[in-house]
Amino acid sequence: MTVTTLTKVRTSSGGRLLSRPGYLAGARALLLVAILLAWKASTQIGWLDEAFVSTPRQVAVATWDLLTGEELWPNLRVTLYEVVVAFGLSAVLGVAAAIVLDRNRSLNALVAPFFTAINSMPRIALGPLFILWFGIGATSKVALATSLGFFIVLVAVMGGLKNVDRDMLLMSRLYGAREQQLFWHVRLPWCLPSLFAGLRLTIVYCTGGAVIGEMIAAQNGLGLLLQTYSSQFNIANVIAILLVLVVMVSVMTGVLELVERRLLGWSEGSTDIPG
Amino acid sequence: MASANGIELNQVTVSFGRDRPVFADLDLTIEPGEFVAIVGASGCGKTTLMNVVAGLVPLDAGTAAVGGSPPSAGRPDIAYILARDALLPWRTVQSNVEYALGLSGVPRRERPGRAQSYLEKVGLGHAVGLLPAALSHGMRQRVALARAFAVERSIYLLDEPFSALDAQTKLVLQNHLLNLWEENRKTVVFVTHDIGEAVVLADRVIVMAANGGGIVEEVPVRIARPRSSEELQESPEFHEIYRAAWHALRRGMGA
Ligand SMILES: Nc1ncnc2c1ncn2[C@@H]1O[C@H](COP(=O)(O)OP(=O)(O)O)[C@@H](O)[C@H]1O
Numbered sequence: 001m002t003v004t005t006l007t008k009v010r011t012s013s014g015g016r017l018l019s020r021p022g023y024l025a026g027a028r029a030l031l032l033v034a035i036l037l038a039w040k041a042s043t044q045i046g047w048l049d050e051a052f053v054s055t056p057r058q059v060a061v062a063t064w065d066l067l068t069g070e071e072l073w074p075n076l077r078v079t080l081y082e083v084v085v086a087f088g089l090s091a092v093l094g095v096a097a098a099i100v101l102d103r104n105r106s107l108n109a110l111v112a113p114f115f116t117a118i119n120s121m122p123r124i125a126l127g128p129l130f131i132l133w134f135g136i137g138a139t140s141k142v143a144l145a146t147s148l149g150f151f152i153v154l155v156a157v158m159g160g161l162k163n164v165d166r167d168m169l170l171m172s173r174l175y176g177a178r179e180q181q182l183f184w185h186v187r188l189p190w191c192l193p194s195l196f197a198g199l200r201l202t203i204v205y206c207t208g209g210a211v212i213g214e215m216i217a218a219q220n221g222l223g224l225l226l227q228t229y230s231s232q233f234n235i236a237n238v239i240a241i242l243l244v245l246v247v248m249v250s251v252m253t254g255v256l257e258l259v260e261r262r263l264l265g266w267s268e269g270s271t272d273i274p275g
Numbered sequence: 276m277a278s279a280n281g282i283e284l285n286q287v288t289v290s291f292g293r294d295r296p297v298f299a300d301l302d303l304t305i306e307p308g309e310f311v312a313i314v315g316a317s318g319c320g321k322t323t324l325m326n327v328v329a330g331l332v333p334l335d336a337g338t339a340a341v342g343g344s345p346p347s348a349g350r351p352d353i354a355y356i357l358a359r360d361a362l363l364p365w366r367t368v369q370s371n372v373e374y375a376l377g378l379s380g381v382p383r384r385e386r387p388g389r390a391q392s393y394l395e396k397v398g399l400g401h402a403v404g405l406l407p408a409a410l411s412h413g414m415r416q417r418v419a420l421a422r423a424f425a426v427e428r429s430i431y432l433l434d435e436p437f438s439a440l441d442a443q444t445k446l447v448l449q450n451h452l453l454n455l456w457e458e459n460r461k462t463v464v465f466v467t468h469d470i471g472e473a474v475v476l477a478d479r480v481i482v483m484a485a486n487g488g489g490i491v492e493e494v495p496v497r498i499a500r501p502r503s504s505e506e507l508q509e510s511p512e513f514h515e516i517y518r519a520a521w522h523a524l525r526r527g528m529g530a
């Protein structure tokens with residue numbers, strides 16, 4: 001009793017300021033301003049070369065020009081399309097494969113080394129091959145991104161399924177549950193938290209895969225813009241595109257979190273299941 | 276011969292493929308409607324015995340009849356309450372009970388009322404909407420009791436359900452169990468390592484010996500029912516039987 005109280009007091013006095021929402025946002029804004037100032041100052045003093053790192057003002061202007069211009073939006077649409085399709089494919093195929101492999105031990109033992117081998121190939125190096133096989137359009141980017149996302153979902157869901165609570169399964173069986181009921185009522189809800197953890201990562205990796213694919217060879221997409229601006233040494237525009245990508249990933253992650261909060265309200269604060 | 280809802284074990288041996296059996300040639304007859312407690316040192320085979328009755332462990336020799344037929348897992352006439360409550364953390368208290376009702380084939384429209392009524396019997400009428408994470412250990416175990424009695428089986432197996440609870444909470448839970456049981460006195464086998472608990476609850480305390488000795492003694496508990504766990508703590512009768520059971524357990528452990 002005493003110990004808990006002490007710990008509580010200590011943590012609440014330690015991080016008290018930052019635990020208030022207003023202060024946290026303020027502190028983050030301050031940190032951002034500090035970074036921007038340091039960036040600007042380093043270029044003025046000459047520590048950093050403006051030609052290589054641009055300046056906050058140039059990036060702001062470049063971002064505004066991109067947002068109001070006509071070049072960004074069609075390319076953003078292409079990249080977004082590729083990422084969303086790859087994400088969907090990764091989720092569906094990853095979950096399906098995880099379920100099949102979890103149910104069939106011998107099949108799992110058979111294919112596991114092959115999956116590990118494929119997954120350990122550096123996917124970026126596979127990029128040119130994917131372009132060769134699937135063409136210069138969106139399909140090759142979706143394939144590259146899915147080849148990354150699929151394994152993330154697969155590994156996350158298989159991990160979740162593997163440590164399903166034995167007692168919950170036994171209890172359900174003793175009350176008369178059949179295999180199919182065990183799946184829908186125990187296994188599936190049990191591995192939702194790991195699925196969502198995997199899906200968050202999948203957004204990041206699918207975006208990376210699509211953009212890299214576009215940088216290798218493409219007719220449009222944010223990766224192509226990045227490649228073009230880099231070769232023109234237009235650093236401000238490169239950084240502006242990266243900012244757009246950050247926003248894109250954040251928005252997708254936000255949507256995922258909304259879904260997660262609806263489905264996984266129960267798991268907040270119950271990660272270790274007592275009893 | 277125990278038929279109907281009784282349990283009859285004849286010369287039962289379980290060894291899990293090892294040289295030394297967990298127990299050998301074990302005989303045990305439990306009458307329908309009887310409340311039997313099994314006590315014994317940790318590792319003496321209490322859980323294994325329960326698993327035999329529940330049909331989770333195959334026999335190496337002997338015969339077992341539960342309610343007149345051989346044991347099998349998931350039978351619709353047996354409820355097995357495990358030491359861990361195994362509540363589903365994504366379901367509310369109410370929904371956890373309804374889940375078991377659904378698995379047992381209770382029609383959908385009967386489930387909410389039945390779950391609610393059994394939860395009220397264990398004093399959780401106010402907590403039906405809570406998630407398991409919000410419950411204390413004692414409350415979780417009460418949900419597990421309500422869940423088991425709501426499915427209305429004819430034989431109840433309980434394996435140390437209260438062993439993780441503090442002494443006070445334990446007495447409260449024992450009373451809830453006694454009240455649920457008094458309603459229609461189904462056959463109960465209750466495993467515990469707490470002799471006091473065994474004497475409070477049971478008609479008969481069965482003592483198992485350590486090291487594969489099997490059942491070594493039986494202590495009848497002739498205390499009038501209905502009982503109250505709190506009141507019994509001060510009754511001389513209770514303490515007399517407690518002592519008898521304690522000595523039996525000591526002999527069983529080879530002391
Ligand atoms: N599934 C099993 N496989 C092999 N050995 C087991 C198994 N279950 C129990 N045992 C062994 O049987 C003995 C009795 O265990 P158990 O019935 O759990 O004892 P208790 O419940 O009285 O503490 C122990 O030595 C244990 O290791």
Ligand SMILES: [Mg+2]
Nearest residue numbers: 321322323434
């Ligand atoms: Mg045990």
